[in-house]
Amino acid sequence: xxxxxxxxxxxxxxxxxxxxxxxxxxxxxxxxxxxxxxxxxxxxxxxxxxxxxxxxxxxxxxxxxxxxxxxxxxxxxxxxxxxxxxxxxxxxxxxxxxxxxxxxxxxxxxxxxx
Amino acid sequence: xxxxxxxxxxxxxxxxxxxxxxxxxxxxxxxxxxxxxxxxxxxxxxxxxxxxxxxxxxxxxxxxxxxxxxxxxxxxxxxxxxxxxxxxxxxxxxxxxxxxxxxxxxxxxxxx
Numbered sequence: 444x445x446x447x448x449x450x451x452x453x454x455x456x457x458x459x460x461x462x463x464x465x466x467x468x469x470x471x472x473x474x475x476x477x478x479x480x481x482x483x484x485x486x487x488x489x490x491x492x493x494x495x496x497x498x499x500x501x502x503x504x505x506x507x508x509x510x511x512x513x514x515x516x517x518x519x520x521x522x523x524x525x526x527x528x529x530x531x532x533x534x535x536x537x538x539x540x541x542x543x544x545x546x547x548x549x550x551x552x553x554x555x556x557x
Numbered sequence: 558x559x560x561x562x563x564x565x566x567x568x569x570x571x572x573x574x575x576x577x578x579x580x581x582x583x584x585x586x587x588x589x590x591x592x593x594x595x596x597x598x599x600x601x602x603x604x605x606x607x608x609x610x611x612x613x614x615x616x617x618x619x620x621x622x623x624x625x626x627x628x629x630x631x632x633x634x635x636x637x638x639x640x641x642x643x644x645x646x647x648x649x650x651x652x653x654x655x656x657x658x659x660x661x662x663x664x665x666x667x668x669x
Contacts, residue, residue: 474655485559485661486599486644491654498654534598540655543606545589546646548598 445469449535449549457557461523464552467516468537476546477510477520478534486534492518493540525556558583559660560647566664569635577630577663579645588621588628589646589657592639599644602630635667 448467456462468475476491490500495512503510507526512518522529532553536546560581569575579588587606591599605621605628617639621628632639642662649656 476657478659483661486659487559488656488658491656493654499651499656538655538657543587543604544655545601545604546591546599546657547601548591550598 447535447537447547447549449533449552451552452550453553453555455555455557456525458526459524460556461521462525462529462554462556464520464533464535464554466518466520466535466549468518468535469547470516472537472539472547474538474540475512475518476536476538477518478536480532480534480551489520522554525554527556530554530556558647558649558658560645560658562643562645562660562663564663565661566666568666568668569632569639571637571667571669572634575632575635575665577632577643577645577665579628579630579647579660581626581647583626583647583649585621585623585626585647586650586655587648588619589648590619590628590630591644591646591659592641593644593662594641632665635665637667637669640665640667 450465477489479487489502490510492512510520532551534551536548538544590602593599616633619630642664644659644662646657
């Protein structure tokens with residue numbers, strides 16, 4: 444099992460540009476989560492999906508953020524336009540959703556907006 | 558809805574013990590514990606379901622007090638490899654869906 448795969452690992456962009464982060468969950472997992480990690484706020488849940496359907500996006504900070512899951516093996520998190528305060532590490536995680544199922548995290552995307 | 562962890566940071570000498578606490582203001586379905594090394598992804602340690610159970614993983618164990626919505630992680634006879642940031646993930650089941658939220662974590666440093 445390859446685990447959760449995220450791309451790119453690092454992204455440097457200028458303020459105002461569009462940024463797209465990608466995630467491939469573990470095959471067979473029904474849940475996909477997007478988290479943002481910063482020193483000040485720790486790991487923040489942005490949005491999560493169940494069977495490709497967004498269940499809760501209350502953590503998405505602004506309308507500049509959007510996420511999609513067009514199929515069971517792919518999800519994107521898009522920021523348009525990006526701002527310097529969006530700089531953070533973005534993690535994708537998946538789980539099977541059963542009673543004692545842990546989250547499996549990808550290696551994250553370190554985003555720097557200048 | 559983010560859980561509250563304490564302490565925020567702790568420094569231990571090899572062989573010493575530590576306790577990390579996690580509390581929630583909402584009724585929990587379960588509590589997860591993860592460890593994150595610098596520059597890496599969080600790695601799963603253990604999960605505790607409702608029922609006040611206690612689980613162990615090598616010399617790391619945890620308990621879950623359902624009534625108080627609190628969990629504690631116990632690290633005994635700490636090793637250098639225990640260094641990292643520990644996160645508790647509080648799981649809620651809303652509408653039957655699994656929702657896991659994390660706090661700011663506890664940074665643990667073990668020194669020789």
